[in-house]
Amino acid sequence: MCGIVGYIGERDCTEVLLDALSKLEYRGYDSAGIAVFEDGEITVEKSKGELKNLRDKIDKNHKPDGHCGIGHTRWATHGEPSDINSHPHGSRRVSIVHNGIIENYKDIKKFLAGKGYTFVSETDTETVAKLLDYYYQGDPIEAIIKTLNDIRGAYALGILFKDYPDCIFAVRKDSPLIIGAGKQENFIASDVPAILKYTRDYYLLEENEIATIKSDKIEFCDIHRQKIEKQVQVSNLDMDSAEKGGYEHFMLKEIHEQPTAVRTTIAPRIVGGMPDLSECGLTLEDLKKYRKFFIVACGTAMHAGMVGKYVIEKLARTEVTVDIASEFRYRDPIVTPNDLVIVISQSGETADTKAALHLAHKKGAKVLSIVNVKGSSIARESDMVIYTHAGPEISVASTKAFSVQMSVMYLLAFEMAYAKGHINKAECMRLTAELAKIPDMIDKTMECEQKCKYVASKLITAQSLLYIGRGLDYALSMEGSLKLKEISYIHSESYAAGELKHGTISLVDDGMPVIGVATQSELIEKTVSNIVEVKSRGAFTITVCKEGTEFSEDVMDEVIELPVLEDVLMPMLTVIPLQFIAYYTAVLKGLNVDKPRNLAKSVTVE
Numbered sequence: 001m002c003g004i005v006g007y008i009g010e011r012d013c014t015e016v017l018l019d020a021l022s023k024l025e026y027r028g029y030d031s032a033g034i035a036v037f038e039d040g041e042i043t044v045e046k047s048k049g050e051l052k053n054l055r056d057k058i059d060k061n062h063k064p065d066g067h068c069g070i071g072h073t074r075w076a077t078h079g080e081p082s083d084i085n086s087h088p089h090g091s092r093r094v095s096i097v098h099n100g101i102i103e104n105y106k107d108i109k110k111f112l113a114g115k116g117y118t119f120v121s122e123t124d125t126e127t128v129a130k131l132l133d134y135y136y137q138g139d140p141i142e143a144i145i146k147t148l149n150d151i152r153g154a155y156a157l158g159i160l161f162k163d164y165p166d167c168i169f170a171v172r173k174d175s176p177l178i179i180g181a182g183k184q185e186n187f188i189a190s191d192v193p194a195i196l197k198y199t200r201d202y203y204l205l206e207e208n209e210i211a212t213i214k215s216d217k218i219e220f221c222d223i224h225r226q227k228i229e230k231q232v233q234v235s236n237l238d239m240d241s242a243e244k245g246g247y248e249h250f251m252l253k254e255i256h257e258q259p260t261a262v263r264t265t266i267a268p269r270i271v272g273g274m275p276d277l278s279e280c281g282l283t284l285e286d287l288k289k290y291r292k293f294f295i296v297a298c299g300t301a302m303h304a305g306m307v308g309k310y311v312i313e314k315l316a317r318t319e320v321t322v323d324i325a326s327e328f329r330y331r332d333p334i335v336t337p338n339d340l341v342i343v344i345s346q347s348g349e350t351a352d353t354k355a356a357l358h359l360a361h362k363k364g365a366k367v368l369s370i371v372n373v374k375g376s377s378i379a380r381e382s383d384m385v386i387y388t389h390a391g392p393e394i395s396v397a398s399t400k401a402f403s404v405q406m407s408v409m410y411l412l413a414f415e416m417a418y419a420k421g422h423i424n425k426a427e428c429m430r431l432t433a434e435l436a437k438i439p440d441m442i443d444k445t446m447e448c449e450q451k452c453k454y455v456a457s458k459l460i461t462a463q464s465l466l467y468i469g470r471g472l473d474y475a476l477s478m479e480g481s482l483k484l485k486e487i488s489y490i491h492s493e494s495y496a497a498g499e500l501k502h503g504t505i506s507l508v509d510d511g512m513p514v515i516g517v518a519t520q521s522e523l524i525e526k527t528v529s530n531i532v533e534v535k536s537r538g539a540f541t542i543t544v545c546k547e548g549t550e551f552s553e554d555v556m557d558e559v560i561e562l563p564v565l566e567d568v569l570m571p572m573l574t575v576i577p578l579q580f581i582a583y584y585t586a587v588l589k590g591l592n593v594d595k596p597r598n599l600a601k602s603v604t605v606e
């Protein structure tokens with residue numbers, strides 16, 4: 001998703017903006033640009049493609065020389081990726097960068113066209129810039145307030161007014177923005193990593209708060225011009241963890257960080273051998289009183305929710321509905337004030353998940369969120385939050401966030417099963433102790449890396465793949481398939497193994513790779529018989545199973561064995577080879593693993 005930065009201070013502004021933008025590359029983008037005050041004028045440079053293209057253009061043509069400016073990485077929504085559609089946009093008097101979507105931009109454009117304004121880009125952003133220009137009569141705050149009254153949608157805006165060369169203005173609604181506070185220099189950014197090199201102190205801009213940023217002063221007001229005092233936040237983000245730490249890609253680093261991420265997430269939530277999620281205000285009594293549980297999320301987070309459903313239903317004998325957030329928000333779900341809606345999100349900014357949260361609130365339900373990014377919108381808007389402690393996840397493909405999300409699902413399931421009397425204290429403690437062993441078991445599972453790399457070498461020429469499994473293995477098949485397709489661009493489908501013969505098996509022909517996930521003892525015979533079915537139709541079979549699982553060897557082309565845990569916990573290990581297979585397939589194909597095409601890390605638009 002788009003990234004915003006801004007700088008005011010003594011440093012070379014162009015250099016700071018380019019550097020800060022590079023720290024936001026992980027969000028995904030297709031063009032970049034900057035606007036810098038230079039001798040009282042606003043100089044704009046922008047370029048389609050990678051940040052490197054912008055740098056080359058600046059080096060070749062002209063490097064803006066100034067100390068105050070804004071920058072942007074754009075992920076196209078309105079209008080194709082191009083130099084013209086790149087931000088900043090503006091007039092001679094105003095320049096802006098924008099994240100989000102302005103829903104009523106067509107009406108505004110029509111209105112402004114009637115007033116004689118012309119437009120050069122296809123973007124919604126340009127209409128906001130021109131509207132600011134229209135309302136500007138010497139008072140920037142007044143122009144901003146009038147503009148906010150007219151626009152509908154989601155936005156984070158960084159704004160320069162030509163008449164105020166010592167100021168950046170910022171405002172946001174439904175898109176994140178922080179204000180970095182340095183010594184005689186200040187910043188704006190979509191996310192903390194952008195400013196970490198310069199300062200750890202920052203302010204969280206809240207909905208419709210307007211910030212006026214000078215090099216020695218930051219002021220906040222609301223849309224009635226009432227002054228707001230804000231508390232400075234101090235980031236404890238580790239610079240090293242925002243870098244690759246010796247790994248070739250963030251994704252590989254993040255796969256290897258899983259033992260630590262899971263340990264850090266579960267350790268503080270195990271008290272006296274029992275799961276304890278009371279930090280978020282969730283009591284055992286609460287867990288008993290809810291009528292129904294909904295889990296709502298997108299992509300990988302939704303797969304963690306599927307694992308949660310299986311485990312909660314199995315152990316706590318309580319009905320759980322799992323929804324894709326973009327479906328939930330429009331299907332008028334039967335949610336009541338007696339239900340708990342659990343939303344899962346790494347970024348805490350996913351637009352559909354956020355809309356699902358709003359809908360749950362509208363229907364009177366309480367919302368518990370499981371979120372990785374502190375202070376994110378979803379975390380702030382929920383009634384209860386359980387933070388996962390994965391650290392920053394930079395690679396677009398989510399890996400460690402999935403593991404920590406699952407680990408919280410387990411704690412919740414154990415606590416719920418105990419609260420509802422389906423397991424006794426001894427059993428709850430036993431399961432919790434097993435969960436506590438998982439970080440070490442994940443470490444051990446990492447030994448399959450080379451084998452997975454070998455398996456990946458067999459997949460790189462495939463046109464299409466199938467992932468099959470049953471029960472929890474089906475949920476993991478979905479995650480394995482998503483991971484592979486998003487970074488290797490090889491088509492794959494995940495299928496409930498028993499459903500194959502109802503249509504999909506006709507796809508199987510000579511050499512088609514089929515990855516069978518078979519870790520669940522009660523279902524293993526069934527899944528194996530499905531693997532035999534595809535093998536006998538020519539498939540190249542790769543089976544992921546527990547160490548020591550016995551098969552008639554001739555039906556398995558490749559077997560990846562995992563350390564043995566009880567069935568219900570196996571997803572925590574099963575995901576590791578699936579991540580490695582996806583990762584090495586993309587690497588062997590020479591693809592941009594951390595930033596796959598068409599994708600963004602944080603999907604803040606619908």
Ligand code: M6R
Binds near residue numbers: 347486602
């Ligand atoms: O930040 P979120 O967890 O809300 O993101 C949800 C999905 O966009 C995300 O998991 C996506 O599916 C990943 N790229 C998958 O690797």
